Amino acid sequence: MALELNKYYLKYFYDPVAESFEEGFWNAVKQRRLVFQRCKECGEWLHPPRPMCHKCRTFDLEWVESTGKGKIYSYCVFTREVHPMFRVPFEVVLVEMDDEKVRFISNMLDTDPDELYIGMPVEVEFVDINDEWALPWFRKAKKKK
Amino acid sequence: MTLKNKACIVGIGSTEFTRCSGRSEIHMAVDASLAACEDAGLDPEKIDGMVKFGTAGQVATEFTTEADVARCLNIPNLHYFAEAPWGGGACCATVMHAAMAVATGVAKYVLCFRSLKPASGTVRYGRPASIPIDAHWSYTMPFGFASPTSWVAMFTTRWMYETGATEEDLGTIALVCRENAVVNPRAIFYQRPMTMEDYFKSPMLCEPFRMHDTCLENDGAVAVIVTTPERARDLKQIPAHITGVAMATADDAYCMTAFYREKIGIPEMEWVGKDLFKMAEMTPKDVDVCQFYDAFTSLVPMQMEVLGFVEEGGGAAYVRGGDRIRPTGELPINTSGGMLSESYIHGMNMIAEAVRQIRGTAITQIPNVEVSMSTGGLGVPTSGLILTKG
Numbered sequence: 001m002a003l004e005l006n007k008y009y010l011k012y013f014y015d016p017v018a019e020s021f022e023e024g025f026w027n028a029v030k031q032r033r034l035v036f037q038r039c040k041e042c043g044e045w046l047h048p049p050r051p052m053c054h055k056c057r058t059f060d061l062e063w064v065e066s067t068g069k070g071k072i073y074s075y076c077v078f079t080r081e082v083h084p085m086f087r088v089p090f091e092v093v094l095v096e097m098d099d100e101k102v103r104f105i106s107n108m109l110d111t112d113p114d115e116l117y118i119g120m121p122v123e124v125e126f127v128d129i130n131d132e133w134a135l136p137w138f139r140k141a142k143k144k145k
Numbered sequence: 146m147t148l149k150n151k152a153c154i155v156g157i158g159s160t161e162f163t164r165c166s167g168r169s170e171i172h173m174a175v176d177a178s179l180a181a182c183e184d185a186g187l188d189p190e191k192i193d194g195m196v197k198f199g200t201a202g203q204v205a206t207e208f209t210t211e212a213d214v215a216r217c218l219n220i221p222n223l224h225y226f227a228e229a230p231w232g233g234g235a236c237c238a239t240v241m242h243a244a245m246a247v248a249t250g251v252a253k254y255v256l257c258f259r260s261l262k263p264a265s266g267t268v269r270y271g272r273p274a275s276i277p278i279d280a281h282w283s284y285t286m287p288f289g290f291a292s293p294t295s296w297v298a299m300f301t302t303r304w305m306y307e308t309g310a311t312e313e314d315l316g317t318i319a320l321v322c323r324e325n326a327v328v329n330p331r332a333i334f335y336q337r338p339m340t341m342e343d344y345f346k347s348p349m350l351c352e353p354f355r356m357h358d359t360c361l362e363n364d365g366a367v368a369v370i371v372t373t374p375e376r377a378r379d380l381k382q383i384p385a386h387i388t389g390v391a392m393a394t395a396d397d398a399y400c401m402t403a404f405y406r407e408k409i410g411i412p413e414m415e416w417v418g419k420d421l422f423k424m425a426e427m428t429p430k431d432v433d434v435c436q437f438y439d440a441f442t443s444l445v446p447m448q449m450e451v452l453g454f455v456e457e458g459g460g461a462a463y464v465r466g467g468d469r470i471r472p473t474g475e476l477p478i479n480t481s482g483g484m485l486s487e488s489y490i491h492g493m494n495m496i497a498e499a500v501r502q503i504r505g506t507a508i509t510q511i512p513n514v515e516v517s518m519s520t521g522g523l524g525v526p527t528s529g530l531i532l533t534k535g
Binding site: 016017082092118 | 271283285287289295299349350352353405409
């Protein structure tokens, strides 16, 4: 059960706001690419982005394209509306990425709440919000052939 | 040098707790403050320090300033004023500010207060009045991850997965708090008992949380007055000595949505516990009664784990059935009904109850209390407090 992108969602949706050091993330999202921040010095992953690597305290950071694969680390299911923008029910998932040492908050596509479990393999799929924006959502990972 | 027993709480005051106060926040704040002065036997004009609350600033505006309160109480001037941020995380931190101020002689009598009007005012805490627009929220809001209930649900789901905690364990916390509230005339749920069946029937808000897993949202204010043990001798009440008090952040804090650090949960309270018990020169075994911050049921057993009352992962098993945490049990909790069933004043009502347990004046009074503890809000930078007779 996905978050419904109805007229209220579209009405209240605003362009994600980015500080200067976060623009790489959101500019990539606009291009339907999921990237995460990594320190060029020590290789530490940073999400949400920071202006400085907290491990080695350098400012020399880069944006690395994610493979988009991960597993559900935790989740919750909204069944009571808190704002007209978000019609219930829908799931919010915390995805631990397989290939980048970060976690990411997102929504699920084509999945019933009852199907969710911790450890469930998922992969990213961009969902168009409007002409400019799409958001990185997740769906059940396709089984390997 | 230590802050241990250098200050004490000598006055507690409260408004009534209601679903519709019909009064402004400042009105309730000065009502509770005046009640705290009367309780202490202190002329309000002697107050020369104040500590108020703040939140992260994104979901709420604080309406009551120290200047407003001083103006109403005709306090000629304040030598010390401060604000402890992070909403409910601040409650015991206000007392820490006050204790440091009076112990160093910066101020003589410090008033700490919280006035809230979520039930009938313009700011609610359980849901956003608007979708906040700044960079911090861009990683959560577009995905509908928009309420404190959901943020705590997210790390509670993981905790239940790791520890085997059940929905019935969560319900037990709600039931025990309710039992304590049912006999407390101040409580919103006074004379309104609840069964486990009622708990399971209450509507699911955000899985795994039902309505009865989440705290009240009501109007009211609570104030406490802090001074030195020497000055306390000239006042009316048995002083509740501040034997331990601490505040803490933890790694990779990202207010209430810190899901990126190695272990999601409430590490802030683990740090508070280390400082708190070190300052008090105690262990959790010494605590006779504890008011655990209970904005959500799961937070109680989770705190027991990180504070060392039980081993890691043992919180749910400890509270199972509820007898250990009832007033007759080995660790009575939330004796006034907590924020699940008495009142939601961001933990200040829990501090007032911790003081009553030291004085021996609580409605559900635990016999022979020597050590009374209370804790601050979770998922945010937080604080904790240990009170004794000194």
